[in-house]
Amino acid sequence: MTIQNLAQYANLGVYSAMVVFTIAMVAFAIDLAGAAPRVSAPVEARKEPVRVGAESSVGATGHPAHGDDTDRPRSRRAAGVAMMLTRLGGLLLIAAAAMRGLSVHRPPLGNMFEFALVGCMFVVVVFVAISLRRDVRWLGLFVIGPVLLTLGLAITVFYTDASELLPSLKSVWLVIHVTVATFSVALFTIAFSVTILHLVKMWLERQDGQGGQGSVGMSRIRRAVNTALPPARTLDRTAYEINAVAFPLWTFTLIAGAIWAEQAWGHYWNWDPKEVWTFVIWVVYAAYLHARATTGWSARSANYLALAGYGAILVNYMVVNVFFVGQHSYSGM
Amino acid sequence: MSHSRMDTRPDESDVTQPTLGALGMLRWAWRQLTSMRTALLLLLLLAIGAVPGSIWPQRNIDAGRVADYLAHHKSTGPWLDRLGFFDVYSSAWFAAIYLLLFVSLVGCVVPRSRLHWRAMRAQPPRAPRRLERLPEHGQTEVDRTPEEVLQVAREVLRSRHGLGTHCRVRFDGLALSAESGYLRETGNLVFHAALIVVIVAVAIGHLFGWRGDRILVTGKSFSNTISAYDTFDPGPWVDTDGLSPFTVAVDRLDVTFEEHAGGAQRGAPRDFTAYTRTQTSPDAPEVRQTLKVNGPLSFGGASVFLLGNGYAPVVTVRDASGRVLMREATPFLPQDANYTSVGAVKVSAASPKQLGFFGLFLPSAYIDKDAGPSSFFPDLSNPALALGVYEGELYPHGRSHLNDTATTEKMTQLKDAKGAPLRLLLRPGQRAELPGGRGSIAFDSVQRWAGLSIRYDPGKVLALGGAVAALAGLIASLMIRRRRVFVRVSSSETAGRSVVSVGGLAKGEDPRLGGTVEAVLSAIAERTGKTV
Numbered sequence: 004m005t006i007q008n009l010a011q012y013a014n015l016g017v018y019s020a021m022v023v024f025t026i027a028m029v030a031f032a033i034d035l036a037g038a039a040p041r042v043s044a045p046v047e048a049r050k051e052p053v054r055v056g057a058e059s060s061v062g063a064t065g066h067p068a069h070g071d072d073t074d075r076p077r078s079r080r081a082a083g084v085a086m087m088l089t090r091l092g093g094l095l096l097i098a099a100a101a102m103r104g105l106s107v108h109r110p111p112l113g114n115m116f117e118f119a120l121v122g123c124m125f126v127v128v129v130f131v132a133i134s135l136r137r138d139v140r141w142l143g144l145f146v147i148g149p150v151l152l153t154l155g156l157a158i159t160v161f162y163t164d165a166s167e168l169l170p171s172l173k174s175v176w177l178v179i180h181v182t183v184a185t186f187s188v189a190l191f192t193i194a195f196s197v198t199i200l201h202l203v204k205m206w207l208e209r210q211d212g213q214g215g216q217g218s219v220g221m222s223r224i225r226r227a228v229n230t231a232l233p234p235a236r237t238l239d240r241t242a243y244e245i246n247a248v249a250f251p252l253w254t255f256t257l258i259a260g261a262i263w264a265e266q267a268w269g270h271y272w273n274w275d276p277k278e279v280w281t282f283v284i285w286v287v288y289a290a291y292l293h294a295r296a297t298t299g300w301s302a303r304s305a306n307y308l309a310l311a312g313y314g315a316i317l318v319n320y321m322v323v324n325v326f327f328v329g330q331h332s333y334s335g336m
Numbered sequence: 337m338s339h340s341r342m343d344t345r346p347d348e349s350d351v352t353q354p355t356l357g358a359l360g361m362l363r364w365a366w367r368q369l370t371s372m373r374t375a376l377l378l379l380l381l382l383a384i385g386a387v388p389g390s391i392w393p394q395r396n397i398d399a400g401r402v403a404d405y406l407a408h409h410k411s412t413g414p415w416l417d418r419l420g421f422f423d424v425y426s427s428a429w430f431a432a433i434y435l436l437l438f439v440s441l442v443g444c445v446v447p448r449s450r451l452h453w454r455a456m457r458a459q460p461p462r463a464p465r466r467l468e469r470l471p472e473h474g475q476t477e478v479d480r481t482p483e484e485v486l487q488v489a490r491e492v493l494r495s496r497h498g499l500g501t502h503c504r505v506r507f508d509g510l511a512l513s514a515e516s517g518y519l520r521e522t523g524n525l526v527f528h529a530a531l532i533v534v535i536v537a538v539a540i541g542h543l544f545g546w547r548g549d550r551i552l553v554t555g556k557s558f559s560n561t562i563s564a565y566d567t568f569d570p571g572p573w574v575d576t577d578g579l580s581p582f583t584v585a586v587d588r589l590d591v592t593f594e595e596h597a598g599g600a601q602r603g604a605p606r607d608f609t610a611y612t613r614t615q616t617s618p619d620a621p622e623v624r625q626t627l628k629v630n631g632p633l634s635f636g637g638a639s640v641f642l643l644g645n646g647y648a649p650v651v652t653v654r655d656a657s658g659r660v661l662m663r664e665a666t667p668f669l670p671q672d673a674n675y676t677s678v679g680a681v682k683v684s685a686a687s688p689k690q691l692g693f694f695g696l697f698l699p700s701a702y703i704d705k706d707a708g709p710s711s712f713f714p715d716l717s718n719p720a721l722a723l724g725v726y727e728g729e730l731y732p733h734g735r736s737h738l739n740d741t742a743t744t745e746k747m748t749q750l751k752d753a754k755g756a757p758l759r760l761l762l763r764p765g766q767r768a769e770l771p772g773g774r775g776s777i778a779f780d781s782v783q784r785w786a787g788l789s790i791r792y793d794p795g796k797v798l799a800l801g802g803a804v805a806a807l808a809g810l811i812a813s814l815m816i817r818r819r820r821v822f823v824r825v826s827s828s829e830t831a832g833r834s835v836v837s838v839g840g841l842a843k844g845e846d847p848r849l850g851g852t853v854e855a856v857l858s859a860i861a862e863r864t865g866k867t868v
Contacts, residue, residue: 166597170608170629240845247814254810258803267630269547269641269791271799272538274397274425276390286383290376292814296844297372308380315383327390328401 009106010165016099017120017158023092024151030085031144036224037077038231082140086131089147093127100124106165112181113168115324119157121182123150125189133193141231145196176263184256188316190249191288194242195313198306201238203228205303208235239302243295246309250288257285276327280319287312369436370443378437385433389424392416396423438535445528452521459506460515463822467839470822472853475837478864482510482825482834488863489823489836489856497859498852499821512823520843523812530809533802541795546570553648553665553785557585557613560638560790582635585613586627589784591645593714603674603714610642610786627786637792644787646670646677649697649721653683655775661685667785668697674711675699681723682730686775690730692747693760693777695723709761721762721779725750725770750774818843821856836860 100121104111111117130146133139168177207229232238260281261271272278291312294305368374393401402422406413420427467473478485490505492498493514503516548565550558558564560582570576592607610627616635627633633640648665655661661683668679681693700713701720709722728747750758750771760768762779769776820841825834838860840853 164597164599164601166594166601166604167606170605173607174630240847243845244847251807251811251814254807258800258807261803262800265796266632267641269632269639269643269789270793271796274389274394279386279390283383283386286379286386290379290383293372293376293379297376299373300376323390328393328398 009102013099013103013106013165014158016095016102017154020092020095020099021151021154021158023088023095024147024154027085027088027092028144028147028151030081030088031140031147034079034082034085034140035144035231036227037079037081038227079140082143085143085147086134086140089127089143090131092147093124093131096120096124096127103165107167109168110178110182112177112185113172114163115161115320116157116163118181118185118320119153119161122185122189122192123153123157125186126150126192129189129193141233142193142196142200145200146193149192149196171267174263174267176259176266180256180259180263183252183259187249187252187256188320190245190252191313191316194245194249194309197238197242197245198309198313200232201235201242201306202303204232204235204238207232239306242306242309246288246291250292253281253285253288257281276323277319280315280323284312284315284319287315366443370440372444375437375440375444378433378440381433382437385430386424388421392421392424394422394424396426434535438532441528441532445525445532448521449525449529452518452525455521456518460504460513460820462506462508463511463513463824464839467822467824467837470839470841472840472850473838474853474857475835476857476861477828477833477835478861479833480864481832482827485825485834485836485860485864486510486512486823489825489860492856492859492863493821493823495859497855499819510825513820514822515818515820517816517818517843519812520816520818521813523809523814523816526809527806527813528809530802530806534799534806537795537799537802539795540798541571541793543571543573545791545793545795546574546576547792548790549643550788550790551644551646551667551785552584552586552788553667554586554589554783555665557583558788559583559618560635565790580636580638581617582638583615583618584633584640584788586786586788587611587613589645589786591715591784595715605714608642608645637794639791641789641791642786643789646675646785646787647697647699647716647719648783648785649679649681649719650780650783651681651693651721652778652780653681653686653691653693653775654778655686656773661775663780665783665785670714672711673714675714676711681777684730686727689727690747691770691774692726692728692730692744693723694726694744695721695760697721697782699782703761716782719764719782721760723760723762723777725758725760727774817846817848819846819849819852821853823856823860 100111100117103117103120107113111121126146127150130139130142207225210225211229233241260278264273264275264278265271287308291305291308294300294308295302393405395402405422406417409416416422420429424430464470468475480488486507489512490507493505493512494501494503499514499516503514506513546569548560548562548568550565552558560579562568562576562579568576588611590607590609590611591605594601594604594606597604608629612625612627612633613622614625614633614635615622625633627640627642629642632642646667646669648667650663650665652663653661662681662685664681666679666681668677670677675698677697677699678695679697680695683691683693696709698709698711698718698720699715700711700717701709701722702712702718703709709720726744726747726749728744730747732743732746752758752771758771760777762768762777764779764781767776767778822839822841824837824839827833828835836857838853838857840849842849
């Protein structure tokens, strides 16, 4: 099998994964929609689950399993199918990344297409890993959606032919620095989705809390989301935990990058645009962790910092690589 | 949680405020500066302040692009320049942010270290009277006397069901307090102290470090003295006479470019390898070493990096009688990815007027009728020199250095027979006669040059050590749980039985605290033979 051939199989893997993820996404959406109680049910019954959700948000310990708080547990077959497909898609991405790497005889971490591919692979792998320990079926749609979007961008806009690396990229630090960077971005991405959901859930809980009967007025989608999502406090804590794992990894990325820069460019810190933005991301998430540890800062304002941090990550990936002049000009576009 | 405050100042509400004297004002300012709120603000300012440096070109990275920008933005450029947007990382306002942050960091770390030192030696605090008010708590009744239960509780707290063998336990009547996870705060302090170390290391590198750049044509050598460098940029406290006397000779430079892939990847560099002979001092034995991108040579503290390369056409200039005025390889500087290179061949020995040949070297020449000559591939497939000829004074501003660039300011361009500017296009081996009996120029061959950057940074090891310590401290401070577990025992109404309450308190988020409290309670019950 020739090298270009293998790269084409890698692309085929990406396309197949996209098909699988599309179906998974639809299945996750069906599952979420199913979380809302039947519209035909009498008003009294309709109120029930929402009230339970509202109660648990106030701080009662041991809230019931999400979505299972009606008398008869709702069927989550769609979610089961979606999780299976997510795993399958994850395997396809792993295969695609491996074939891409084999086709160029190096780790597939050399240009934006490859970062996107490996980043998506990590997001799915981490999501599946979390799902083995906790019920995160509510999160599926909000993880697979961004993954699908990124893969679409990767295979169309960011696509670069498989080829060798620039001399400055030929180093073991490529594997160390870029793998960890991509992995922590994957974690930040999942945390970002959870943080957004936290804001949504807080908003829904507030709406729900207003005037007791508020839940009746809520649209079906809102009720579905409100029922399907864990309480805001849990979402907030989950996002924090993921960020707290990602931040040391990002610190490591920064240090490994500095060591590599010292070898390749002669100094460990050159204020290259990519370094600047990596530093900005680090500082913003450091501020987030500090804000979390400070009384007087609500979790919400701290979470806005986390959102700003993720905004900086997007700039670092999409804007810096393509538009800014610097030594990290390896987008291959 | 009452312990999650990061700053050490008391609540403002507790402070009775008489009129502030000068000292009081200072103290107030210090408290403001070292408060968490200020630190957060400064962190955000630092993040925002760093951004312009990635948007606008920076002098310390690429002075040429800054000059370009200023030339194209006549109105906004000078203002941005005045505000330091082209020297962001050495500007006064950026320095103000990081210096304040540095002070704030010190002001946070020092008092907290003192507190933590005391806390580590102190006993855990007394158990609160009502454990059921704690965020995690539980209660049960067991079949032993309170004293017996207390002993069991102590064992349980020190076991894997409780806080582990390292926890500290305090007896207080019929109550126990245990605390673990002191390393969380230790890690936190190590992290912040290590950041101070990194900043100090950066300062050391700035003050005592230097960098020099040298373009070295293959076949030549250079020794580490200031005069040998094209540019030399020492820190303010560098002893420039005490540079270590190593020499580097580049015998050969192998360069490979992408020839197979299409699109933007075509012509991309794939490998640069310089074959060198080095000596650590003039008397030391000669060593053959290869120098690659990502593979610097090192001499004591200084490292030699291969950061650039290009072509140096070898040109011979003769006068009308055939006497050689100059025969030299002149480095031309690449301007694009295909190594269209500019340079000047300077003949200061020519008389009566000095001669200068200014123009392009093209490794793979392509002559377009309208756009003029350019190169279509970075490697040597069709090398050519395209030169204009000037005569006059090469160095109107004096000449102080080997590699001073010549200008055409005080020179006039030679014309051909039709009166148009004379343009020479030479391929290797070709020779051109200059008009008016000015002699001839021959393009003999092409050599490569290696762009060497020599760096010395005495702070880099310290910076790395600080960074690694910071990472370790960070992991400890985020992963270790600081917990307190309290046990209170009282006699039950039934004689010989006891009521055990367990409560837990954590610093920060601790989702597993509830599980620990439950585990402690059930382990106590199990070991005392609980009867329901």
